[in-house]
Amino acid sequence: MHILVINGSPKGEKSNSYQLTKAFLEGIKQEAAGAEIRERAVCRMEIKPCLGCFLCWNRTPGKCCIGDDMEQLIQDLLWADITVWSFPLYYYTVPGSLKNLIDRQLPMLLPFMEETEGQAGNGGHPSRYDMSEKRTVVISTCGFYTAEGNYDGVCNLFDHLCGQGNYTKIFCGQGELFRVPELSSVTGDYLSSVEQAGREYAGGGISAQSRERLAQLLLPRETFEACADASWGIEKESIETGKNGDAKKVSDTLAFTKQMAALYRKESWPGRDIVLEMCYTDVEERYQIVMGKDGSHVCTDGTLTADTRIETPVAVWRSIAAGEIRGDEAMMQGLYRVKGDFKLMLKWDDYFGGSRPQAKREQETFAQKNTDMSILLIPWIVLWVAVSVSRQKGCLIGIAVCALVPLVFYRNKKTLYDVISGVLVPGFCIAMLIGISEKQMLPVSYLTFGVMWLASCFGERIPLTAHYSKNGYGGEKALQNPLFIKTNRILTMLWGILYLFTAVGSWFMMRSALSSLSGLINSVLPVLMGIFTVWFQRWYPARVARGK
Ligand SMILES: Cc1cc2nc3c(=O)[nH]c(=O)nc-3n(C[C@H](O)[C@H](O)[C@H](O)COP(=O)(O)O)c2cc1C
The missing domain is CATH 3.30.1050.10 (SCP2 sterol-binding domain)
Structure with missing residues (x-):
């Protein structure tokens, strides 16, 4: 598959429209691995305006008398199976330099009057070359809040060039937002939809669902217009x-x-x-x-x-x-x-x-699955409390809870630590059911729990609490926030250390008169630690932000 990209923006690779084009090509490449792509930026080419001499029709058929980059571009157009036209909307149509390029395609036509099937308008010239198998994609951004109603000039032009509706189009309003990094979550979603459209195009055609997504506004009209108006710095x-x-x-x-x-x-x-x-x-x-x-x-x-x-x-x-x-x-x-x-x-x-x-927000809310720390904690708490009261029953309850938790929380995203806990807790229960004393097993379980928390703090790992608290701080994005990670690393370490001490404490408690109450007693410190965690999560980042 040969693809020619004609980038008609004076900004070249910095063009907003070209961001969409790049995403579209990315999608095509994923679906059609062997696709060969040639890119031509009009702003870097010398393409003079047509002289209107018709020499390319009579004296030198198929060859223009102006010797500039258009000669090569015509070869590129003939080489391509798909031509992607990428440009901004200028005064409701294509930029002037691109219009020059379009005019200079005249050598590709024969001079005779002849209408072709599916052609828009009245009158026409046949092509000098067989272009019947070639396909066209038109990608453009514009500055208004919507593309709707602003592209009639462009559509008319391409209807005449390619035949009525005989091309694929992606038009997007609010184009200037593609250069605002702060809004990359909004534009990034749109670019993903364009990439998806590219995949579908290479696989046969853009789906109705993708078309619908591409027709959505990036920002609501009033937000966009207020932001755009403010950007000029003029009252x-x-x-x-x-x-x-x-x-x-x-x-x-x-x-x-x-x-x-x-x-x-x-x-x-x-x-x-x-x-x-x-x-x-x-x-x-x-x-x-x-x-x-x-x-x-x-x-x-x-x-x-x-x-x-x-x-x-x-x-x-x-x-x-x-x-x-x-x-x-x-x-x-x-x-x-x-x-x-x-x-x-x-x-x-x-x-x-x-x-x-x-x-869009509703779609996202629906698609997003959150983690839940209860999935991690409930099996352990049940183990510690129930087994300290009755070993046999406690173990059976522990196993049952581990089997039930995933069913109750089926809507949640599981973490590695949920899975580890789901294996370890029944493991401890089975060990106690087959005869190992709870006096040994319970302290070992506290120790294992503490080690799991501490182990998540070392190296480049994301500390355990961050996997859960990220839900309240923007989801996955929070994991790139060094302050968020540092806060969670400190908290995870403190929790880990707390459980190491708990392991030692329960070793002695299990051998004293307080044995049956050890589960409850060991729950008091975590409650206090929980209160501290809530406070620390606010206090520590605020302290760093004050420059302390
Ligand atoms: C000369 C000029 C004319 C423009 N005309 C229109 C227009 O008619 N309608 C519109 O919505 N935006 C218009 N725009 C805005 C551009 O289409 C918009 O900024 C686009 O995203 C730029 O894309 P690019 O970065 O790919 O060049 C115009 C911009 C310029 C500089």
């Missing part, structure tokens, strides 16, 4: 129609803060308004974003009491927004400080990821 109200140069520029930091505010997700409103103060330390400017039930606004007079205050040099915050440095990493390095309520930082993506259409 909309200050522009008087008909006058030049009167537009009032707002400061860069204010424009930037307004963009941030526009990305606020009102559906994350926690039941009361939150005031986030952005304090740009190097330029000594500060603005307050009020995050309310119905949206957000920026307050410039600084009169409100801030819940959370971020003190940062502009460059640092810009680098974070541009994806050059992770926000959590910058915080760990002390590049910025957070004062006041730290909760907002822990749920940053929920507040500022940009609202996504309802249907």
Whole structure:
């Protein structure tokens, strides 16, 4: 399979539309491993405008009198089985340089008047070459909030070039979002859908389901437009129609803060308004974003009491927004400080990821399976409490619980530690049923449990608690957050150590009058430790954020 990509954006590889094209090609490559791809960027080619001399029809049939890169491009077009046209929408049609290229395809036509089957419009010229088996894909982004209703010019053009509807199209509004790293979760989902479309295309055709996904808006209209308007750094109200140069520029930091505010997700409103103060330390400017039930606004007079205050040099915050440095990493390095309520930082993506259409969020919620620490803990707690009361019955209950837990929690995602526990607990029960004393087995089980927690803390491993607490901090993404991992590593170690001590304590308790109560007594410390964990999870990251 020969694929020619014509990238018609003046931005070349940095083009928004080209991001979609790359994803589409990736999908094709996964399905058709032997696909050969040639890429041509119009911005790097010399393609002069057509002179309209018709010499390519009469004096030098099939050959243009202008000797530039178009000669090779025609060879590429003839070589390709599939041509992918990738370009931005400019004034409701293709960019001028691409239109030049299209005009310069004239040598590929014969001069005679002849209409072909399926051709749009009236009148036409037959092709000089057999193009009947060739396929066309058109991929484009535009700046408006939707592609719908804006591509009639492009569709008309390709209807004439390829035959009515005889091409595959992917048109996407809000194209400028593809260059905003902060929104990569939104655009990344879309690019995955484009990749899927590429796979389906190579396998026969894009499914209705994929088409539906590709037609969805990246952000709701009002969020997108507020963000886009703020990005120009010009006060909309200050522009008087008909006058030049009167537009009032707002400061860069204010424009930037307004963009941030526009990305606020009102559906994350926690039941009361939150005031986030952005304090740009190097330029000594500060603005307050009020995050309310119905949206957000920026307050410039600084009169409100801030819940959370971020003190940062502009460059640092810009680098974070541009994806050059992770926000959590910058915080760990002390590049910025957070004062006041730290909760907002822990749920940053929920507040500022940009609202996504309802249907999409519902799909995600449905698809996402969470882990649950109960799956890990219940078998162990049952073992320790039940066996310390009655060995025989306790062991049978322990085995039964291990068999039942997966059924009760079938909706949850299992972790390695759930599986290990599901094997170890019945193992201990069976060992005691066949005669090994609980005085030995219970302390060994505490020891094993503690070792399992400690072992997860060493090397590059993700500490055990992180596998469970990630659910409350954005899921898998939280595992890349060094502060989250460090907090969990400390907690996991403390829990591990607690159970090592518990092992020793129960060894002696099992040999004393308190033997039957050992399970209950050993549960008191974990309760206290649980309370400490809840407090520490908030306190420690907030302490780091304050620069301590
Ligand atoms: C000269 C010019 C004309 C444009 N015309 C339109 C337009 O008619 N409709 C639209 O939605 N966006 C329009 N845009 C926005 C671009 O289509 C949008 O920014 C696109 O994502 C750029 O894609 P690229 O990065 O692939 O070049 C225009 C941009 C420029 C520079």
